[in-house]
Amino acid sequence: MINVAVLGFGVVGSGTAALITENAELIKNKVGDDVYVKRILDLRDFPDSPFADRITHDINDIINDKDISIVCEVIGGLHPAYEFTVAALNAGKSVVTSNKEIVATLGVELLEIAAKNGVSYMFEAAVGGGIPVLRPLAEDLATVNRIERVDGILNGTTNYILTRMKEDGASFADALAGAQKNGYAEADPSADILGKDTCRKICILGAIAFGKLLDVKGISTEGITALTLFDIENAEKMGYSVKLIGSAFKDDSGKIVELVRPCLVNHANPLSRINDVFNGVSVRGNYVGDVMFYGRGAGSEPTASAVASDVIRIASGAAVKTVPWVPATAEETGCAADAPASYYVCAETNDVSLVEKYFGKIDKLVADNGKIAFIPANKLSLNAVNKAVAEANADFAVSAVIEVL
Amino acid sequence: MINVAVLGFGVVGSGTAALITENAELIKNKVGDDVYVKRILDLRDFPDSPFADRITHDINDIINDKDISIVCEVIGGLHPAYEFTVAALNAGKSVVTSNKEIVATLGVELLEIAAKNGVSYMFEAAVGGGIPVLRPLAEDLATVNRIERVDGILNGTTNYILTRMKEDGASFADALAGAQKNGYAEADPSADILGKDTCRKICILGAIAFGKLLDVKGISTEGITALTLFDIENAEKMGYSVKLIGSAFKDDSGKIVELVRPCLVNHANPLSRINDVFNGVSVRGNYVGDVMFYGRGAGSEPTASAVASDVIRIASGAAVKTVPWVPATAEETGCAADAPASYYVCAETNDVSLVEKYFGKIDKLVADNGKIAFIPANKLSLNAVNKAVAEANADFAVSAVIEVL
Numbered sequence: 186m187i188n189v190a191v192l193g194f195g196v197v198g199s200g201t202a203a204l205i206t207e208n209a210e211l212i213k214n215k216v217g218d219d220v221y222v223k224r225i226l227d228l229r230d231f232p233d234s235p236f237a238d239r240i241t242h243d244i245n246d247i248i249n250d251k252d253i254s255i256v257c258e259v260i261g262g263l264h265p266a267y268e269f270t271v272a273a274l275n276a277g278k279s280v281v282t283s284n285k286e287i288v289a290t291l292g293v294e295l296l297e298i299a300a301k302n303g304v305s306y307m308f309e310a311a312v313g314g315g316i317p318v319l320r321p322l323a324e325d326l327a328t329v330n331r332i333e334r335v336d337g338i339l340n341g342t343t344n345y346i347l348t349r350m351k352e353d354g355a356s357f358a359d360a361l362a363g364a365q366k367n368g369y370a371e372a373d374p375s376a377d378i379l380g381k382d383t384c385r386k387i388c389i390l391g392a393i394a395f396g397k398l399l400d401v402k403g404i405s406t407e408g409i410t411a412l413t414l415f416d417i418e419n420a421e422k423m424g425y426s427v428k429l430i431g432s433a434f435k436d437d438s439g440k441i442v443e444l445v446r447p448c449l450v451n452h453a454n455p456l457s458r459i460n461d462v463f464n465g466v467s468v469r470g471n472y473v474g475d476v477m478f479y480g481r482g483a484g485s486e487p488t489a490s491a492v493a494s495d496v497i498r499i500a501s502g503a504a505v506k507t508v509p510w511v512p513a514t515a516e517e518t519g520c521a522a523d524a525p526a527s528y529y530v531c532a533e534t535n536d537v538s539l540v541e542k543y544f545g546k547i548d549k550l551v552a553d554n555g556k557i558a559f560i561p562a563n564k565l566s567l568n569a570v571n572k573a574v575a576e577a578n579a580d581f582a583v584s585a586v587i588e589v590l
Numbered sequence: 591m592i593n594v595a596v597l598g599f600g601v602v603g604s605g606t607a608a609l610i611t612e613n614a615e616l617i618k619n620k621v622g623d624d625v626y627v628k629r630i631l632d633l634r635d636f637p638d639s640p641f642a643d644r645i646t647h648d649i650n651d652i653i654n655d656k657d658i659s660i661v662c663e664v665i666g667g668l669h670p671a672y673e674f675t676v677a678a679l680n681a682g683k684s685v686v687t688s689n690k691e692i693v694a695t696l697g698v699e700l701l702e703i704a705a706k707n708g709v710s711y712m713f714e715a716a717v718g719g720g721i722p723v724l725r726p727l728a729e730d731l732a733t734v735n736r737i738e739r740v741d742g743i744l745n746g747t748t749n750y751i752l753t754r755m756k757e758d759g760a761s762f763a764d765a766l767a768g769a770q771k772n773g774y775a776e777a778d779p780s781a782d783i784l785g786k787d788t789c790r791k792i793c794i795l796g797a798i799a800f801g802k803l804l805d806v807k808g809i810s811t812e813g814i815t816a817l818t819l820f821d822i823e824n825a826e827k828m829g830y831s832v833k834l835i836g837s838a839f840k841d842d843s844g845k846i847v848e849l850v851r852p853c854l855v856n857h858a859n860p861l862s863r864i865n866d867v868f869n870g871v872s873v874r875g876n877y878v879g880d881v882m883f884y885g886r887g888a889g890s891e892p893t894a895s896a897v898a899s900d901v902i903r904i905a906s907g908a909a910v911k912t913v914p915w916v917p918a919t920a921e922e923t924g925c926a927a928d929a930p931a932s933y934y935v936c937a938e939t940n941d942v943s944l945v946e947k948y949f950g951k952i953d954k955l956v957a958d959n960g961k962i963a964f965i966p967a968n969k970l971s972l973n974a975v976n977k978a979v980a981e982a983n984a985d986f987a988v989s990a991v992i993e994v995l
Contacts, residue, residue, distance in 0.1 A: 204877050208734060215733045309730070315878035317730035324908070325714070325722035328620045329613060329898040455884055458863045472609050473720035473885065473895035479860055480881035490878035493734040503729070 186219045187500045190247040192269055193260035194227040194240065197283050197310070200489030201257055202236055205496070212493075216501045223253055226269075248272045255496050258282040259310075259488075267291060274298045274306065281495040283310035283488050289385035289401045292392065293510045300507045307495035312339065312386045315487025316480035317494070318466045323393045330470025332394040334434035336590060339386040341462035341482045342370045342377040343409050343429045347447075348460040350417050351426060357412060369462055379408035380429060380445040387431030390466065391443045394433055397513035399443050405521040407446040416531060416585045419551045419558040423529075425449035426457040430590055440519030448590040449529050455479075456590070522571075525564040527589035530574075532557050534581035543577040544570075560589060591624045592905045595652040597674055598665035599632040599645065602688050602715070605894030606662055607641050610901070617898075621906045628658055631674075653677045660901050663687040664715075672696060679703045679711065686900040688715035688893050694790035694806045697797065698915045705912040712900035717744065717791045720892025721885035722899070723871045728798045735875025737799040739839035741995060744791040746867035746887045747775045747782040748814050748834045752852075753865040755822050756831060762817060774867055784813035785834060785850040792836030795871065796848045799838055802918035804848050810926040812851040821936060821990045824956045824963040828934075830854035831862040835995055845924030853995040854934050860884075861995070927976075930969040932994035935979075937962050939986035948982040949975075965994055 189205065191198045202222045205212065212220050224247050225240050234240075244265075247253055256273040258280055260266045266287050273280050275298065282288065287295070288308045299306035309319050326332065338344050342364055349360040361378065364370035376382050384406040392398040409429050417427045430448040435441055450457040455477050459465040464482025469475050481487035532540050533556055540557055541547055550559040565573075567588075574583045594610065596603045607627045610617065617625050629652050630645050639645075649670075652658055661678040663685055665671045671692050678685050680703065687693065692700070693713045704711035714724050731737065743749050747769055754765040766783065769775035781787050789811040797803040814834050822832045835853040840846055855862040860882050864870040869887025874880050886892035937945050938961055945962055946952055955964040970978075972993075979988045 200877070204734060208736060208876070211736060212734060316881055317726040320730060321722040321726050324903070325725060325899040326895070328902045328906075329609060329617060329895055331613060331616060455860065455863060458860060470895060471613070472605070472891040472898075474889075474892055476721055476883075476885035478881075478883060481879050484879075486877040487879055490731070490734055490875060493877075494730040497733045498729070501733075 186221055188221055188223040188253045189255045189496055190224040190253045191257045192226045194225050196485045197259040197488045200485035201492045204489045204493045220500050244269055248276050254278055255499050256280050257492055263287055274302050277302055279305040279499045281307045281492055283492055285311040285385040289388040293398055293512055296507055296509045300509050305499050305507055309495050310488050310491035312389050313464050313466055314482040315490040316478045318478040319393055326468055326470050330472050333469045335390045335394050335468050336430055336432045337466040338428050338456055338459050338464055339383045339431050340377055345369045345462050350414055356414055378410055380406040383431040383445045387433050387443055391433030392510050395441050398510045399513045405444040409447055412447055420449045422551050423549050424452050436519040436524050441513055441517055442519040442521050442524055444521035446588055448588045450590045522567040525566050527560055527564055528570050529560055529587045529589055531585040532581050532583050539580055543573045591626055593626055593628040593658045594660045595629040595658045596662045597631045599630050601890045602664040602893045605890035606897045609894045609898045625905050649674055653681050659683055660904050661685050662897055668692055679707050682707055684710040684904045686712045686897055688897055690716040690790040694793040698803055698917055701912055701914045705914050710904050710912055714900050715893050715896035717794050718869050718871055719887040720895040721883045723883045724798055731873055731875050735877050738874040740795045740799050740873050741835055741837045742871040743833050743864050743869055744788045744836050745782055750774045750867045755819055783815055785811040788836040788850045792838050792848055796838030797915050800846050803915045804918045810849040814852055817852055825854045827956050828954050829857050841924040841929050846918055847924040847926050847929055849926040851993055853993045855995045927972040930971055932965055932969055933975050934965055934992045934994055936990040937986050937988050944985055948978045
């Protein structure tokens with residue numbers, strides 16, 4: 186019998202306990218032993234739950250229980266998740282988590298503590314919900330490919346809002362209110378709509394792709410709050426959908442660049458077709474080319490699937506040995522605003538030749554009611570675009586600058 | 591130093607040797623040891639290749655070489671691939687292959703021989719080219735989810751032909767000729783266009799999803815040769831793209847059903863957006879919901895990525911222990927024609943009420959020039975549809991019956 190504890194009996198914790206119980210027979214066949222949820226830590230009681238008798242309010246009931254070998258930390262946030270994780274690892278227990286904030290922020294330290302104790306610290310559920318993506322990236326793609334870039338739609342709430350704006354012509358505010366009404370956005374949606382959640386996830390993906398963890402606070406992060414329906418509709422006319430994209434890549438000098446911002450994604454790119462609360466992660470390797478992983482990026486049951494898959498890896502002795510992460514140095518970290526890219530620009534003028542005076546030759550344009558939305562033919566750094574915007578301001582205002590992926 | 595041999599220096603073999611050589615530094619970092627292509631078996635000589643001095647025409651140079659621990663069988667076909675694989679496994683070498691025919695046909699026996707010898711037999715490259723799909727299915731999804739179904743676009747040649755028909759309005763014959771001209775179809779394209787290649791791949795996916803290998807000869811397999819541009823265009827009007835789909839699922843009585851046939855795929859299903867030579871595999875689990883894997887399903891470099899990822903798994907000691915397959919018994923195997931599904935039907939009549947007389951209430955229809963294309967509102971088994979078609983023949987002919995996924 187392999188005993189598991191679950192810390193936090195919320196959305197993910199209840200799904201994890203239910204999965205391990207409901208699919209027990211299947212799991213036993215794979216592991217060769219019973220896997221049992223012995224203890225669940227929560228501040229609350231759940232008298233009507235089938236797990237009522239396993240609830241404890243004291244973390245020491247779990248840390249001191251020698252029969253418990255695997256702990257699922259699905260509390261979220263940094264504290265007390267950090268203290269509980271350290272205590273469990275130091276007590277010789279493996280820890281599995283869905284907590285992207287703690288992995289992105291404190292992953293270096295926690296992986297080191299796990300390695301020191303000869304146990305596992307695993308977090309497949311922290312990125313892409315139920316989609317198996319961290320392990321295929323780490324163990325299948327990055328072992329044999331030089332990873333060139335990773336781009337992902339990593340947050341279901343913002344993708345739902347953008348889908349409603351595109352499909353229903355809703356304003357950002359109305360789409361957000363609808364998302365909250367449907368339970369897809371929290372009462373305080375700032376971590377989602379400001380791009381912070383996506384930032385943590387691309388930081389984790391980047392660490393796996395390139396072996397170095399960037400400082401999450403240094404990652405250029407722009408959310409979706411400034412997007413207008415006007416620009417989203419212009420983008421569709423030009424053959425693009427607007428998506429919130431987290432990217433990690435190496436620039437021309439080999440430095441790691443990570444950033445989060447809305448992007449115009451070409452309709453030919455399968456990421457453009459990922460709608461509603463679904464997530465997608467695209468990986469480019471020097472041999473494999475482009476690979477994409479798609480599925481439900483959040484929710485009780487899909488996230489539980491990823492948590493449980495880590496538990497079962499550990500339970501069956503198949504967990505790959507813990508490889509500590511290395512923090513990226515300043516020299517290894519590139520600047521997003523210096524990397525050349527294509528941009529969508531919306532200028533408040535009718536005069537194409539005036540636009541070309543500041544932005545050079547134009548590739549595509551939509552002219553509409555005193556505005557010209559366009560994509561400069563040549564790639565420019567964001568710094569160069571911003572300089573052109575400032576100079577153009579003498580002749581016309583620019584209402585939007587959005588990267589084209 | 592871990593020495594590898596490659597059997598067959600064709601498209602996949604040359605890519606595999608190139609990858610292991612070009613990405614040697616990266617691989618060494620992951621494995622902790624050098625991985626070296628020591629020998630390549632081919633009937634031909636390659637005097638201008640950088641691997642010229644490692645070519646041998648004698649399999650015994652590899653089988654008897656105690657320094658070679660991993661053999662990549664990328665010859666294709668059953669013979670002599672089978673004899674070489676058995677000899678290598680019995681000599682205590684692990685074998686990696688991209689050969690779907692041999693895995694689908696002789697996988698039970700070869701996995702058993704591998705297990706008996708305490709070595710690995712791995713075949714990530716046999717399905718979906720470079721896409722990591724077999725391992726995430728086996729080790730992440732199927733360990734904790736009851737897999738409900740797997741549906742895949744598994745053959746790039748047929749998907750390219752169908753994309754050209756849809757996008758260019760080309761006939762099947764013209765699209766096939768174009769595919770041959772562009773090197774996407776072989777001179778004898780029958781294994782692709784008749785669905786045999788897809789059949790082998792869904793057979794492998796089904797074995798991993800459900801733990802039982804069906805007899806590949808018993809899998810109902812229909813290719814794309816009977817599809818008309820008329821039906822493809824009608825499908826698009828109704829909101830579907832026509833794709834060649836391999837499916838494996840459990841029917842209502844728990845029996846495993848596998849089949850290959852063209853399907854109408856709803857535009858809301860991401861499989862419908864997979865175009866040209868790309869592949870996609872959709873997996874539904876009872877907790878994770880729908881997950882999809884997407885990428886290049888063939889070609890030298892993507893397939894080499896999958897072959898090499900298996901090699902590196904074995905080289906780093908991370909290969910999961912070989913689990914022999916069990917053949918499905920007749921009692922465990924369901925009949926595809928008995929399973930209820932939705933169907934697109936094209937009737938050569940103008941009379942909707944006459945159509946409803948034989949097929950019941952109609953959900954969607956396109957009426958065009960003496961023909962009515964429609965989808966019956968209720969799900970029917972293929973046997974029931976065929977019976978209705980035979981009865982309707984008294985009043986009108988039916989020119990097409992295509993499943994709606």
